Amino acid sequence: MKVLNLRCTHDHRFEGWFSSDADFVAQDERGLIACPLCDDKAISRLPSAPRLNVSTQRGEPEVRPAGEVTEVNAQRRWLKAVREMMDKTEDVGDRFPEEARRIHYGEAQDRGIRGRASSEDAEALRDEGIEIVALPVPVPLKGTIQ
Numbered sequence: 001m002k003v004l005n006l007r008c009t010h011d012h013r014f015e016g017w018f019s020s021d022a023d024f025v026a027q028d029e030r031g032l033i034a035c036p037l038c039d040d041k042a043i044s045r046l047p048s049a050p051r052l053n054v055s056t057q058r059g060e061p062e063v064r065p066a067g068e069v070t071e072v073n074a075q076r077r078w079l080k081a082v083r084e085m086m087d088k089t090e091d092v093g094d095r096f097p098e099e100a101r102r103i104h105y106g107e108a109q110d111r112g113i114r115g116r117a118s119s120e121d122a123e124a125l126r127d128e129g130i131e132i133v134a135l136p137v138p139v140p141l142k143g144t145i146q
Helices: 021-029 069-088 095-104 119-127
Strands: 003-007 015-018 043-045 090-093 113-115
Touching: 003 021, 015 021, 069 113, 095 113, 095 119
Parallel strands: 090 113
Antiparallel strands: 003 015, 003 043
């Protein structure tokens, strides 16, 4: 099994597991590899060093603290937060502006919602004192995650 470090054109970095280099090339050529954050299919390999078992006589390997912020950890935390938000909110789709107003004015049950709004609708909601947050959701999270 080969673990490859990959990157999309938006510089999102992630790992891919393949049975061989040829398997990576074949999947990439067929457009089967996509960034887990933005669904970009333009993927490139990053240089990676093989993992070696080094005896303790040569020195202990560098160990990073579990909570240390790295790019991969930051992406992982962000994805976890987006998944939690999606689990705790109702998707109202294009009805978002209307449903947000109904909740704000007490015409509908107070609950967390998410959906889509044009920039004009979002600005109008803010002008009415309705707090909203624009959060781009990665394409893979909109559907089934394997």
